[in-house]
Amino acid sequence: xxxxxxxxxxxxxxxxxxxxxxxxxxxxxxxxxxxxxxxxxxxxxxxxxxxxxxxxxxxxxxxxxxxxxxxxxxxxxxxxxxxxxxxxxxxxxxxxxxxxxxxxxxxxxxxxxxxxxxxxxxxxxxxxxxxxxxxxxxxxxxxxxxxxxxxxxxxxxxxxxxxxxxxxxxxxxxxxxxxxxxxxxxxxxxxxxxxxxxxxxxxxxxxxxxxxxxxxxxxxxxxxxxxxxxxxxxxxxxxxxxxxxxxxxxxxxxxxxxxxxxxxxxxxxxxxxxxxxxxxxxxxxxxxxxxxxxxxxxxxxxxxxxxxxxxxxxxxxxxxxxxxxxxxxxxxxxxxxxxxxxxxxxxxxxxxxxxxxxxxxxxxxxxxxxxxxxxxxxxxxxxxxxxxxxxxxxxxxxxxxxxxxxxxxxxxxxxxxxxxxxxxxxxxxxxxxxxxxxxxxxxxxxxxxxxxxxxxxxxxxxxxxxxxxxxxxxxxxxxxxxxxxxxxxxxxxxxxxxxxxxxxxxxxxxxxxxxxxxxxxx
Amino acid sequence: xxxxxxxxxxxxxxxxxxxxxxxxxxxxxxxxxxxxxxxxxxxxxxxxxxxxxxxxxxxxxxxxxxxxxxxxxxxxxxxxxxxxxxxxxxxxxxxxxxxxxxxxxxxxxxxxxxxxxxxxxxxxxxxxxxxxxxxxxxxxxxxxxxxxxxxxxxxxxxxxxxxxxxxxxxxxxxxxxxxxxxxxxxxxxxxxxxxxxxxxxxxxxxxxxxxxxxxxxxxxxxxxxxxxxxxxxxxxxxxxxxxxxxxxxxxxxxxxxxxxxxxxxxxxxxxxxxxxxxxxxxxxxxxxxxxxxxxxxxxxxxxxxxxxxxxxx
Numbered sequence: 001x002x003x004x005x006x007x008x009x010x011x012x013x014x015x016x017x018x019x020x021x022x023x024x025x026x027x028x029x030x031x032x033x034x035x036x037x038x039x040x041x042x043x044x045x046x047x048x049x050x051x052x053x054x055x056x057x058x059x060x061x062x063x064x065x066x067x068x069x070x071x072x073x074x075x076x077x078x079x080x081x082x083x084x085x086x087x088x089x090x091x092x093x094x095x096x097x098x099x100x101x102x103x104x105x106x107x108x109x110x111x112x113x114x115x116x117x118x119x120x121x122x123x124x125x126x127x128x129x130x131x132x133x134x135x136x137x138x139x140x141x142x143x144x145x146x147x148x149x150x151x152x153x154x155x156x157x158x159x160x161x162x163x164x165x166x167x168x169x170x171x172x173x174x175x176x177x178x179x180x181x182x183x184x185x186x187x188x189x190x191x192x193x194x195x196x197x198x199x200x201x202x203x204x205x206x207x208x209x210x211x212x213x214x215x216x217x218x219x220x221x222x223x224x225x226x227x228x229x230x231x232x233x234x235x236x237x238x239x240x241x242x243x244x245x246x247x248x249x250x251x252x253x254x255x256x257x258x259x260x261x262x263x264x265x266x267x268x269x270x271x272x273x274x275x276x277x278x279x280x281x282x283x284x285x286x287x288x289x290x291x292x293x294x295x296x297x298x299x300x301x302x303x304x305x306x307x308x309x310x311x312x313x314x315x316x317x318x319x320x321x322x323x324x325x326x327x328x329x330x331x332x333x334x335x336x337x338x339x340x341x342x343x344x345x346x347x348x349x350x351x352x353x354x355x356x357x358x359x360x361x362x363x364x365x366x367x368x369x370x371x372x373x374x375x376x377x378x379x380x381x382x383x384x385x386x387x388x389x390x391x392x393x394x395x396x397x398x399x400x401x402x403x404x405x406x407x408x409x410x411x412x413x414x415x416x417x418x419x420x421x422x423x424x425x426x427x428x429x430x431x432x433x434x435x436x437x438x439x440x441x442x443x444x445x446x447x448x449x450x451x452x453x454x455x456x457x458x459x460x461x462x463x464x465x466x467x468x469x470x471x472x473x474x475x476x477x478x479x480x481x482x483x484x485x486x487x488x489x490x491x492x493x494x495x496x497x498x499x500x501x502x503x504x505x506x507x508x509x510x511x512x513x514x515x516x517x518x519x520x521x522x
Numbered sequence: 523x524x525x526x527x528x529x530x531x532x533x534x535x536x537x538x539x540x541x542x543x544x545x546x547x548x549x550x551x552x553x554x555x556x557x558x559x560x561x562x563x564x565x566x567x568x569x570x571x572x573x574x575x576x577x578x579x580x581x582x583x584x585x586x587x588x589x590x591x592x593x594x595x596x597x598x599x600x601x602x603x604x605x606x607x608x609x610x611x612x613x614x615x616x617x618x619x620x621x622x623x624x625x626x627x628x629x630x631x632x633x634x635x636x637x638x639x640x641x642x643x644x645x646x647x648x649x650x651x652x653x654x655x656x657x658x659x660x661x662x663x664x665x666x667x668x669x670x671x672x673x674x675x676x677x678x679x680x681x682x683x684x685x686x687x688x689x690x691x692x693x694x695x696x697x698x699x700x701x702x703x704x705x706x707x708x709x710x711x712x713x714x715x716x717x718x719x720x721x722x723x724x725x726x727x728x729x730x731x732x733x734x735x736x737x738x739x740x741x742x743x744x745x746x747x748x749x750x751x752x753x754x755x756x757x758x759x760x761x762x763x764x765x766x767x768x769x770x771x772x773x774x775x776x777x778x779x780x781x782x783x784x785x786x787x788x789x790x791x792x793x794x795x796x797x798x799x800x801x802x803x804x805x806x807x808x809x810x811x812x813x814x815x816x817x818x819x820x821x822x823x824x825x826x827x828x829x830x831x832x833x834x835x
Contacts, residue, residue, distance in 0.1 A: 245671060246783060
């Protein structure tokens, strides 16, 4: 024992320590030429920043934009949105017809489409299986409600799918676009893999799932047999980089090619000024809203709600807090929707008018609780909002809850107000039905308990022509902006940055990024 | 020696059981329901009830605990409610990346902290001592995520010495080491501050002992006194510090993983806590607690080897 002790003490001398320290120094400052390795890797691979890690890649259970971004490369839908115009265009189906009474949709599938990794040909049976599993009440899919009204799905022959609705629905094609419940999975793969399919997705898209390293990256490889032509990169690496500063440096150092989900105003500004980097932006299909519970006093009075809309300095919020990186929201439909209109009642910042309206309603002052989830920017913007409301006599207190507690409080329906955003495809029903339809609570997001546009929503659903449909949506927007059960605070804008050496990136108005069209210059 | 070992293992088992029990009940005390998280805003009451039943969340917390313990003893820690993968597999898959960071970080911390602590003690009261202690104070005061961001800005962006990302999908060992270097340096610097301060006080205590004074009076060369007498006797408190800092390194490694976008236990646990993925959090806490407690137990045994007086303590 004494021998070993002596040996240990003897082992530590200054020279040995210096040698060891030098060794570690050398190991940590390994040759600087490693940037070349990163570049060489980048030549064949496209590297995209993800702001958060993925968790589920099964379309029936998918949530979160990072999962959706990965799946946008793996799966196809019967139809899809054109990334630039948001028009519905063919995807797996080359053509479709709608019966005269608007209840039967028949789709003809492209021939010769193969699922990834030898899971066989994509047929009408796979389409039927994909939609039926979302409809299955025991399947616990998040999107069962999205396909409400779909009575049957039939595989008429391997290349033909027939969908029968309970009643005509003019916006039904939106529900079948390549997004969430619209993505078509391989029946064979889901049946064989069971639970494992959640992280081993098999689709027919331009990239195939290869590997997920939790907390670090998702690796997809090119599907050379893709029906639209092989992608221009062998690999798509989606790197999880939570911090925006680190992501910006990685972009500058060419460790990534595309900085997706760029949000901080300072970072947007910095990257715009940087040489060799392009910043793209586009209005999202997304507004952030203050939802007022119309079943509690005095919020049941539309004059009080209008007064609150006038009291909030929304332009100040956009210019000051967000430094101009968000858009003014005239209603819950942003300019990315085909049905967008600004011909609706407007509520400019006017504290005097707000006070007058409150007085007229007989509630010059009342207690109000602003409930928000403890996530940025909601938990921050409620502070100036409470200031604005207090300034006109509304005694406002703020309640910020952790996400789980917030969801529970909101779902209980017992809160005076909440902050709600609706993220989804450019389908006008997505925000309108979610926020204003009686059927959307409980469960759902109509925590305003608003029910005054039921007939108008019905009219929009059964509209026979595009003009009739557009008129119905316009009427809905006018009505809801007159009653203001929901005050749109701002419209989200999406930003992404990419290095100069990639081209062809088309930014969509969803919160995802689809890189199939991207190539490297030269 | 055997009694000493036995006592260490009993302590180990009690500590792990205690930590896991506390973690189990704490997780369930957080408001929010995993079923609601998974099914989202449009979940019907039926769908929620069905999923809760599938996940066993419809049972009482005590029942769930009994079930968890019964399964854990058999090595079954359940499955992640989000991904469906075995929780233990997910945790064990993410462990090597965290361990690599924590071990390399700790190694760097020892190599920086111990010599600086000794130098500071030997030159007590001089400018060198003040400078080292100031640097150590800075290392302790700055949060590790701030140090991480500053290191990215200076060493990666400014001087272009390291990649900004702390991990690479590459299979090449050297590339992976290169990506690991900066996070490990940051962790090492942060932890070395503690080690330097505690090494200094341990050395000062030993240098003030009578036998050191006697050795000096006998004219034994200072280097011999330092490395053969003082350091050897200061080793026990230093080892104790290293044991504690290993746990601390793992904790800091979790923060560093987030800043440097590295895979690892931290990233996995953070995601699991946010998603109320109970099984995954429990498995993660169990493995982390075991790693920390085992390290400390090994050190307890080593103390016994170094200092026979401790075996009977």
